[in-house]
Structures are given as structure tokens and as C-alpha cells.
Amino acid sequence: MPARRPPKRQLGLELAILLRTGDFRAGEWLRQIDLEHRLNANRFEVRTALSELALRGIVEHVPFRGFRVAVTDMKRLKDLLSIRALLEVDAALAAMPHLDEAALAKLEALAAAFEHATVHGSYADWSQTNLDFHDTLYSWTPNRIQAEMIIEARDRARLWPKGLWPSFAALQQSAAGHRRILAALTRRDPTVLAAEIRSHIMESAVNLPSEEAPDGRANGTKN
């Protein structure tokens, strides 16, 4: 074969992951030159990736000032959560009839992985295992676009300040939620499933503080 093309780097994706896993604070300014180094990419690629994320609402663009991690104020966050509840309840219900034994077993394993991560893992660990559980569930939803929209909606509000990360107790609560969702799926109980999914999502919003005004100027980083 004559030199297959190199896999074509998905820098937008890489950057999204970096923002999610690296320690960035909401509102923090992103200097292109820093990202060039961290992602080992050139200026143009970085800018393209940033524009992508800006369009998806993950970062915010201010002309001639640059890009910064989107500040998701509480109103916005709650809006996003309510949309997620709507989409995810529907997606879960649609997925349920398509789940066979193997599927349930897989979800079982993922729920266990999350539980393990809540105790032994880092932020990145439990964040990822949690996503795995949900994404796997929705992978059986016939409506692919809906699954994509769920992921996107989630990404748009993932980056809240570290101070607001869930407590250990909240994580345990989440793990229990997974169990209950799994049980409802196994028993093919749509009513309970819907209720569980909804409350599982809405849980994320409890004990979020009242809105803090993000100052456009002060929130910098000297890094």
C-alpha cells in the first residue's frame, strides 16, 4: 500500500480532554502559545481547535483578548441539566428494549468500576468511569443523534470549578444511583427507570452555591 495517510489528529478532541482533565479553572484565559507547547501543535492547529470548542460552548472567545474556559454560571448549568434530564430519560427508555443479557452484564461491570473509582481513583478516574456507564447505556439508543447531543450537553457543563467537585458522599450517592438504574433496566420498569435517571442527573445540582459573578478582567492566570 502506498503510504496510507496519517490518522489526522483530532486536536479539538484532544484539547477538550485536556481542558477536562488538566487543571483549568472556569474563566481562566488560555494562551495559544502555552497550548502549542502542551499539545505539541502549531499555532494554526491550536486556533482551529479553540474555535471548534468555542462553537460548542466549551470555551468562550473574546476578540483580540483570546479564549477562556467558559464560565458556566448557575443558571446556565441548571438549564443544561434540565435538558440532559429530558434527553437522557428519553434515551434510556428507548435503549431499554434493546438491552440483552450481555449488555446488562457490561453495565454491571461499568457500575462496579465507577464504585471502585469513587474510593480508590482520582477525579479523572471517577469522572471517566461515570461517563462510561452512561455512554454505554445510551449506545443502545437507536437514535444516534440523540446520544451525540447528550454527550455534547454534558461536555458543555463539565468544567465547573474544583471547589464544586462532588464530595465522597455525593459520589457514593451516584454509585447507588447507577445500581438503581441498573435494577430498573433489568426489571424492564420504564416508570422507575425514568424517575431514577432524572434524579440521578438532578443530583449533580444539589449543594451548588448561589451564582458568583465572574469578573471578566480579574480571572486570569499567571501560570
Next chain:
Amino acid sequence: MPARRPPKRQLGLELAILLRTGDFRAGEWLRQIDLEHRLNANRFEVRTALSELALRGIVEHVPFRGFRVAVTDMKRLKDLLSIRALLEVDAALAAMPHLDEAALAKLEALAAAFEHATVHGSYADWSQTNLDFHDTLYSWTPNRIQAEMIIEARDRARLWPKGLWPSFAALQQSAAGHRRILAALTRRDPTVLAAEIRSHIMESAVNLPSEEAPDGRANGTKN
């Protein structure tokens, strides 16, 4: 004041409008050089705008082949419609409590404008007046993100082939739907409102033909 900055052209938006109103067929290849002329922009701007639309699913990108108007196959179309139904029913219900007399009057006027357009107007006319009605309704939804998502979901499936445009009868049906929605809003009847919105959206899918396989190669334009 020292030369306020020029309003910064939103070429992505302009291009989306061009694709919607100009006569482009689904699957048609878009040559950058043509778009440069039609939009009176340079190569770089066109490419940026195209990437934007690609991300939003309005056009499709094939490396080293270029961009083409997204082919929304029937499966995809139905998926999108079902999502719209979900989001729009919810949005309408949320908007209802916030509608005052003035709001209802405005919707009344927009419904009338649509009816007029179905008889006297062109595709662009009735398409736009229809959007106006819905967008105005959702402008009272407290959840702004949801309103945006609705618009986006709609845009992603707006460009179906001309052959599939609704008949005069279908348009009349739509107009009647608007009337019924308005009636439900006036009577503050959530149950009927939900049902009407849902069927109004799903109506769009009736008499869509079975899926046609879009050939990657053949669907060109010599223009």
C-alpha cells in the same frame, strides 16, 4: 471615539442562510472558489465558515474532496424530528405560563402571516414565517439553551431536496396546526398543547419517501 471596530462579519451565518435560501441540492459539492465569489469573501473566511457548518452538521467534510451539503437520509431525519418533538414540546410547556395577552397577540399575527405566505408566498416566505412563529413561541421559554438547541436541530435537517417540499395541502395542514397550538396556549391546556406540538412536528415526516442511497461520487454539480 477612535474608529470603533467594524461589526465583524458572521460568515458562518451568512453561508448557512445562503445554503438555506439559495438553490442547493442535498449532497451537492461546494467549491470554495465559487463561495468566495458568491459571498464576496476570501478563501480563508470561506473555509472557516465551512468548518463551522461541518461541525454543526449542515455540511459534510471529506478530506481533499471538499465540503458538500449534508445528505440527511431518512433515518437521520426521523431521528432529528423525534428529538425536536421532545425538546419543543417541553419548551412550549415551559413557555406557556409566561405568555401574556401581548405575546398571544403576536403569535396570532405570526400565524396569520404564515397562512398568508402559504397562499401568496414563495418557499423562502412560508419557510421563514413558519420559523418566526415557532421561534417566537420559544422565546418565552426560560431555558435559553434549549431554545438554541431547537433552532440548531431544525437547521440540521432543513435542507432536504426540493422534490420533497411540502404540498399546498400540507402547508394548509401546518397552518391549521398553528391555530390549534395557539388555541391550546390561550386555554392554558398543557395536555392538548403537548399533543398538538408533537403532531405538528411529526407531520413534516409524512409522505417522505423511503431512503435513497446517496452515492458519494455521482451527486455532483457542474454549475
Next chain:
DNA sequence: TGCTCCAAGATTGGCGCCAATTTCTTTGGC
């Protein structure tokens, strides 16, 4: 000592050039 204004430095972003790749055209062979 504190404030204002200016200049230097840092950062962003518009844009055009040219290489990479595909498609079209022509030529040559069977």
C-alpha cells in the same frame, strides 16, 4: 504620593502562498 498618559512588549488573528491530493484529459496499447 497618586494619577494620567504614553510607549514598549506581548498576544491575537487575517490572509496568501504553495505543497498535497484528487479529478479530468489525453495518449497509447490491445
Next chain:
DNA sequence: GCCAAAGAAATTGGCGCCAATCTTGGAGCA
């Protein structure tokens, strides 16, 4: 006359340069 292959033309797309703009630091003045 038809198919295949090579060359030509057209199109896309990566990328770096430098102008436009914002921020910072400090000098000058009250």
C-alpha cells in the same frame, strides 16, 4: 472501438508571517 495508464489541470488544505490590538510598566505632572 474500448480500456488502462500516465500526464495535466484543478482543488483543497497546512502553515507561518506580520499587522492590529490589548496589556503592562513607567515617566511626567499636579
